[in-house]
Amino acid sequence: DARVTQTPRHKVTEMGQEVTMRCQPILGHNTVFWYRQTMMQGLELLAYFRNRAPLDDSGMPKDRFSAEMPDATLATLKIQPSEPRDSAVYFCASGLVSLSGETQYFGPGTRLLVL
Amino acid sequence: AQTVTQSQPEMSVQEAETVTLSCTYDTSESNYYLFWYKQPPSRQMILVIRQEAYKQQNATENRFSVNFQKAAKSFSLKISDSQLGDTAMYFCAFMKHDSWGKLQFGAGTQVVVTP
Numbered sequence: 001d002a003r004v005t006q007t008p009r010h011k012v013t014e015m016g017q018e019v020t021m022r023c024q025p026i027l028g029h030n031t032v033f034w035y036r037q038t039m040m041q042g043l044e045l046l047a048y049f050r051n052r053a054p055l056d057d058s059g060m061p062k063d064r065f066s067a068e069m070p071d072a073t074l075a076t077l078k079i080q081p082s083e084p085r086d087s088a089v090y091f092c093a094s095g096l097v098s099l100s101g102e103t104q105y106f107g108p109g110t111r112l113l114v115l
Numbered sequence: 116a117q118t119v120t121q122s123q124p125e126m127s128v129q130e131a132e133t134v135t136l137s138c139t140y141d142t143s144e145s146n147y148y149l150f151w152y153k154q155p156p157s158r159q160m161i162l163v164i165r166q167e168a169y170k171q172q173n174a175t176e177n178r179f180s181v182n183f184q185k186a187a188k189s190f191s192l193k194i195s196d197s198q199l200g201d202t203a204m205y206f207c208a209f210m211k212h213d214s215w216g217k218l219q220f221g222a223g224t225q226v227v228v229t230p
Contacts, residue, residue, distance in 0.1 A: 031215065031216050033216070033217075033218075042220060042221075042222050042223065043206065043220040045217060045218065045219075048215070048216070048217065050215055055215055056217070089158055091160060093160070095216050097215050097216035102216055103150070103162055103165055104162075104216060104218060105162065106152075106159065106160035106161075108157070108158065108159050109158050109159070109160075111158070
């Protein structure tokens, strides 16, 4: 049963610390998405990659957030330095996307709390 | 820009009954995809059902079915024979045909199934 995995599942850190979240997409999927979910803003798309190349990261605060795909089996989202307003659930999703569209499958999320 | 509106913040339904969730969207596109995702208390985002705009037939997935009205830009979800496990937040989402999988989500509707 193929699924997207994310680590860690929970993270509590202090303001100013670096946070790295990891995602393993479903094998064979060519697109990876990072979302953030908060009560106030709902689900927001932060960034996404196709074939490991960034397609759009306009939803991401550039000064402190960075997203990469070092290889096809790993995507990372890094926050440095973290702030309390970054507290949220961060989801990774993957899909086999083409111009005809496709379906995204979500990981379980990383719940981040910045104190 | 597309917007997705879910006008019902919360709905309650008794076990075995039927509940219908509304979703409207605003777009000038003619070719697109619509989705319903379910998010139970575990926070996992689970795909419920998908509809291609070019298909007139409404999608069905077991107890879940949609009423897709393209002219009205409406995409409602019907849950039949509701079960306790259907208790979750339900998100409607829109994807443009040529957006490489970029989803836009509504604010969500909390469904509570009571015994």
